Amino acid sequence: xxxxxxxxxxxxxxxxxxxxxxxxxxxxxxxxxxxxxxxxxxxxxxxxxxxxxxxxxxxxxxxxxxxxxxxxxxxxxxxxxxxxxxxxxxxxxxxxxxxxxxxxxxxxxxxxxxxxxxxxxxxxxxxxxxxxxxxxxxxxxxxxxxxxxxxxxxxxxxxxxxxxxxxxxxxxxxxxxxxxxxxxxxxxxxxxxxxxxxxxxxxxxxxxxxxxxxxxxxxxxxxxxxxxxxxxxxxxxxxxxxxxxxxxxxxxxxxxxxxxxxxxxxxxxxxxxxxxxxxxxxxxxxxxxxxxxxxxxxxxxxxxxxxxxxxxxxxxxxxxxxxxxxxxxxxxxxxxxxxxxxxxxxxxxxxxxxxxxxxxxxxxxxxxxxxxxxxxx
Amino acid sequence: xxxxxxxxxxxxxxxxxxxxxxxxxxxxxxxxxxxxxxxxxxxxxxxxxxxxxxxxxxxxxxxxxxxxxxxxxxxxxxxxxxxxxxxxxxxxxxxxxxxxxxxxxxxxxxxxxxxxxxxxxxxxxxxxxxxxxxxxxxxx
Numbered sequence: 001x002x003x004x005x006x007x008x009x010x011x012x013x014x015x016x017x018x019x020x021x022x023x024x025x026x027x028x029x030x031x032x033x034x035x036x037x038x039x040x041x042x043x044x045x046x047x048x049x050x051x052x053x054x055x056x057x058x059x060x061x062x063x064x065x066x067x068x069x070x071x072x073x074x075x076x077x078x079x080x081x082x083x084x085x086x087x088x089x090x091x092x093x094x095x096x097x098x099x100x101x102x103x104x105x106x107x108x109x110x111x112x113x114x115x116x117x118x119x120x121x122x123x124x125x126x127x128x129x130x131x132x133x134x135x136x137x138x139x140x141x142x143x144x145x146x147x148x149x150x151x152x153x154x155x156x157x158x159x160x161x162x163x164x165x166x167x168x169x170x171x172x173x174x175x176x177x178x179x180x181x182x183x184x185x186x187x188x189x190x191x192x193x194x195x196x197x198x199x200x201x202x203x204x205x206x207x208x209x210x211x212x213x214x215x216x217x218x219x220x221x222x223x224x225x226x227x228x229x230x231x232x233x234x235x236x237x238x239x240x241x242x243x244x245x246x247x248x249x250x251x252x253x254x255x256x257x258x259x260x261x262x263x264x265x266x267x268x269x270x271x272x273x274x275x276x277x278x279x280x281x282x283x284x285x286x287x288x289x290x291x292x293x294x295x296x297x298x299x300x301x302x303x304x305x306x307x308x309x310x311x312x313x314x315x316x317x318x319x320x321x322x323x324x325x326x327x328x329x330x331x332x333x334x335x336x337x338x339x340x341x342x343x344x345x346x347x348x349x350x351x352x353x354x355x356x357x358x359x360x361x362x363x364x365x366x367x368x369x370x371x372x373x374x375x376x377x
Numbered sequence: 378x379x380x381x382x383x384x385x386x387x388x389x390x391x392x393x394x395x396x397x398x399x400x401x402x403x404x405x406x407x408x409x410x411x412x413x414x415x416x417x418x419x420x421x422x423x424x425x426x427x428x429x430x431x432x433x434x435x436x437x438x439x440x441x442x443x444x445x446x447x448x449x450x451x452x453x454x455x456x457x458x459x460x461x462x463x464x465x466x467x468x469x470x471x472x473x474x475x476x477x478x479x480x481x482x483x484x485x486x487x488x489x490x491x492x493x494x495x496x497x498x499x500x501x502x503x504x505x506x507x508x509x510x511x512x513x514x515x516x517x
């Protein structure tokens with residue numbers, strides 16, 4: 001049985017390690033072979049970029065060698081997939097190597113596409129890349145007064161990130177003693193301040209308490225870089241001194257190029273996590289078109305289901321579990337408090353009051369992540 | 378259905394309340410003493426510790442070694458090795474530097490203790506070769 005995992009970020013790494021553990025006897029007996037294809041030999045802890053943007057972490061703390069996170073029995077290649085021939089169960093890599101498979105796991109992730117909005121790439125800062133997060137921190141250090149505008153593109157990874165960033169901004173400027181000289185204005189594309197109703201109700205109260213201005217139904221249409229104005233598709237505009245964007249995302253180009261899913265998102269069965277029409281292809285993490293958050297947490301819970309089902313198919317011939325849509329998101333509510341949102345397909349989140357121990361739990365998780373991707377937590 | 382047991386405040390003695398206050402003070406003190414850096418360092422160490430423990434417990438060779446070490450005769454051997462290392466370190470520090478040559482070598486090999494040591498090493502070598510051959514034949 002040849003299992004091919006395409007993608008070496010959170011979902012791909014957890015699924016590969018989990019499978020290597022569950023199928024260790026079969027791998028030793030050479031009945032199972034696990035191969036991983038990745039675009040990089042490094043693994044980045046992406047949620048850490050938010051801390052880099054506020055100077056709470058340095059970029060080097062976000063990386064580990066991918067090979068060091070994988071079980072010895074996994075055949076790891078830094079050679080990203082280029083073409084998919086699902087009918088003949090073959091994947092060709094950028095180097096031209098052909099990998100045949102019996103089971104394919106797609107965990108290719110997503111990418112930011114600020115260039116799809118005129119002026120956004122040139123006029124707005126963002127913390128979704130290492131360089132962007134460092135540049136944003138330097139800009140935040142420089143600003144002494146004026147308006148910091150935050151705009152949100154759709155769809156985007158980590159739905160909690162916009163409100164977390166706002167809470168972080170408030171605390172950052174307060175700590176510098178210039179909060180009264182900085183106007184923070186938040187813009188959100190739908191009719192409330194967050195896509196999750198419960199988060200919207202809770203965050204609105206917090207924003208009011210912190211003196212954060214907000215404008216809903218603001219879909220970013222264009223950024224006039226020269227005049228420092230961000231304009232919405234709805235016809236409103238905000239003048240800014242510093243513009244920070246949660247950029248819109250798309251699935252990876254290779255998915256679109258191979259016509260596997262519109263926008264780079266692969267049509268996926270919400271319970272089985274298989275690609276529509278292909279029971280031998282599993283999809284997880286940002287790559288799916290599921291109505292759940294595009295977060296490492298969703299990828300983690302999906303990876304556990306996928307690994308358990310692949311292992312049980314190999315051992316007893318049938319899958320044993322279904323994904324219930326579980327997502328668990330930490331929400332940093334400033335520099336020293338946090339809460340969390342846990343929800344699934346059936347149950348909306350029930351937010352608890354922010355606390356310092358929850359913030360420490362998040363800080364601890366930032367370290368425990370490496371244990372988590374190794375398949376231990 | 379659950380039932381809740383409530384202890385009325387007046388049923389608690391002053392000592393009980395004092396103890397509760399002390400526990401609360403302890404928790405508050407620990408909370409105040411903590412910082413993000415402490416939590417990060419502790420979690421980092423725990424993360425690496427769990428990974429190391431996982432590696433050790435899933436290492437077949439190490440687990441086999443631990444099983445062998447549990448046997449009394451292996452422990453006797455370990456005690457003998459540690460005693461030998463200790464005695465050798467004392468003896469070597471007091472002995473004059475070796476002058477080399479055939480005569481010196483002859484004196485060493487005439488020593489019954491040295492011959493015993495060589496015999497032990499050759500027996501270990503014999504069994505090790507046997508075990509390695511067996512593992513290879515099983516495809517290990």
